Amino acid sequence: MVADKRRSEQPRDVLGRAPSLADTLAARLREELASGRLKAGERLPTEQQLSQTYGVSRPIVREAVGRLKHDGLVLSRQGAGAFVADPKASSVFRLDVANFSDKGDLRHIVELLMAVEASATEHTAERHSDADLATIRARLNEMQAAIDRGESGVDEDVAFHRAIIDATGNPYFRDLSEFLDRRVRTFIRTARANSARLAGMAQIVQGEHQAIFDAIVARDPQGARAAAETHLKNAAARLAIYLDR
Amino acid sequence: MVADKRRSEQPRDVLGRAPSLADTLAARLREELASGRLKAGERLPTEQQLSQTYGVSRPIVREAVGRLKHDGLVLSRQGAGAFVADPKASSVFRLDVANFSDKGDLRHIVELLMAVEASATEHTAERHSDADLATIRARLNEMQAAIDRGESGVDEDVAFHRAIIDATGNPYFRDLSEFLDRRVRTFIRTARANSARLAGMAQIVQGEHQAIFDAIVARDPQGARAAAETHLKNAAARLAIYLDR
DNA sequence: GATAACCAAGTTGCCTGACAAGTACGGTTT
DNA sequence: AAACCGTACTTGTCAGGCAACTTGGTTATC
Known part of the structure; x- marks a missing residue:
């Protein structure tokens, strides 16, 4: 564990940080789910399809979908695919305080x-x-x-x-x-x-x-x-x- | 900024799903942060080091660290490394209701x-x-x-x-x-x-x-x-x- | 001697390709 | 008709590599 000496140089995340591809893709997928185009229980497109659709590699797709899983929005089964989770059964709540200056x-x-x-x-x-x-x-x-x-x-x-x-x-x-x-x-x-x-x-x-x-x-x-x-x-x-x- | 000690990452035995490597690694890193062994502002080990330490591939490390970033616990800058985020500045809150039957x-x-x-x-x-x-x-x-x-x-x-x-x-x-x-x-x-x-x-x-x-x-x-x-x-x-x- | 430009090593971001493990479905056999 | 099985498909994981960026020290310049 290497210590950072310049502690004052704490990276400012809020501004200037370019969102990663996984971030933006996760946001888009989240939107897709929220909009109801994909209903609970339905299967998501395969990672292959998603990577082609959005023009990114499969690891990026995996990372994005992984976040949705982490947030309880989707469930995945190896070999079967990823499925939209039932919101009623979701057990994680996420609070985002984006624009605190407002x-x-x-x-x-x-x-x-x-x-x-x-x-x-x-x-x-x-x-x-x-x-x-x-x-x-x-x-x-x-x-x-x-x-x-x-x-x-x-x-x-x-x-x-x-x-x-x-x-x-x-x-x-x-x-x-x-x-x-x-x-x-x-x-x-x-x-x-x-x-x-x-x-x-x-x-x-x-x-x-x-x-x-x-x-x-x-x-x-x-x-x-x-x-x-x-x-x-x-x-x-x-x-x-x-x-x- | 995380709410719960009963992380849903580890024992997702609800439906028999074995926790993925990225899940378990993320849980361990989270523990590492919570325990205070890594303080705010310090740099995390490099992805290379982490992958060797825990015996997993770099994509898995990336996925795990990505979740910590998503939860506002870690910030990363390309070329510089990943740093422990200041909890005071974190803008996301996560509520995990793991054992609801209790x-x-x-x-x-x-x-x-x-x-x-x-x-x-x-x-x-x-x-x-x-x-x-x-x-x-x-x-x-x-x-x-x-x-x-x-x-x-x-x-x-x-x-x-x-x-x-x-x-x-x-x-x-x-x-x-x-x-x-x-x-x-x-x-x-x-x-x-x-x-x-x-x-x-x-x-x-x-x-x-x-x-x-x-x-x-x-x-x-x-x-x-x-x-x-x-x-x-x-x-x-x-x-x-x-x-x- | 001090300052500015620069270079090389290190690190994250992202990609391609591949194999293992598990699942689903259709065809085959009984 | 029902049980069995194999094949295609999907997710989970790994390996290696290139590009973009940061950092710290070195060199060049004044």
Whole structure:
């Protein structure tokens, strides 16, 4: 495993990256499936045919079809062929956040994040263990310590929310909100970077955190949900400020 | 950005399909990344090295790495190599529902479904158009018609909820709840198949639908959320009955 | 001596051709 | 008519090779 010394030179994938042939072919086939020209259970053209139709080699076709298989859209049997999978039976879900810079898109993401986090907070309020509570309290204190040190506390902020979500014991909540959180909060982080009003705002955020924590301690699900919702709503509002500049 | 430890790549024993080499290799590499032996920004071994290390041909390595690229875990630049992607920057999320028969897993799924649908219903109540409302009403009537014909109305049930979700205009709500819905409701459908108490229950369900619809019409977000929550909670309870038998 | 142009090795992207393993279908045999 | 079998077809895998691109060091130039 050779280490790359120039870590700052992380390749920018989003822009400038020419899509590979397999990528474009996979996209076209996906379109073909979505359009309904190929129905569930039907057989796809053979790799040979596909390679001729689209003018690429068979390994490329294999790679493209392999992705569809990976995403649960097709199934293949050696010797028989590849078949369109029944969407009802598909067990994988794929979420693509393509154009994150788009403001409408960001709003949609935040809405989903709010739905998940508010519900998770509610659940945690009604079924947390003592150990869960101790962890959450520790994160809350760390956030305060970061603020006292004059830092933004964004990382501690994330950790606090994550502790709450983890306490639900629901891996789907955990994974989904971790993903959404990362997307939204890295956005916030970069947006905040040039801001001067950092210190005061962090303390306001902390106050909202305290309200959430108190409701959890009191085992008050409704209150916890409400506190989480206002917190997230405020966060979205604060975010909007930076978006408009 | 991957959601699950129970990767579907390894034990695809569902239909007896032996996992392909590319599948298993992809799973091993994924493990390698998740374990942290390879950190973000580092370069992966070359395809040549990988093919020697794991004793497979280079096309197989390409296919495996291609899946990691597809899932946003790896980025590659022609001539330079393949690099571990920064999870923070990853823009794809993958949700794997591997062992759906597991009861705990089903509960987690239902919890997520409830979170998404309740929030979506709330949003629709506060910002629906007349056209949205007309569509939802149509679905409600179709459900009633199905019940009057003595059918279970499961399809119409799904369509009703889907109309509400669509009205939010949030594609992430739509896609996610469609996926979860499909998983849960096909389960319900098969569970219900042998049940005799079908007719009466369908009418009860319809009553809950009516409550949701009324709250939406009244543009009462809180009421809509509450109605949706009770409906989903009841649905989960009804489901539990069939699970326990 | 510092800087710019350049070259060679290494790497991924893609291709052709081939063989093995498994499947489907039609013809043959019983 | 039913069971059997062989052949063509399809996917899974491998080997080797060329083109495009990146990188780092070397050489040429000022």
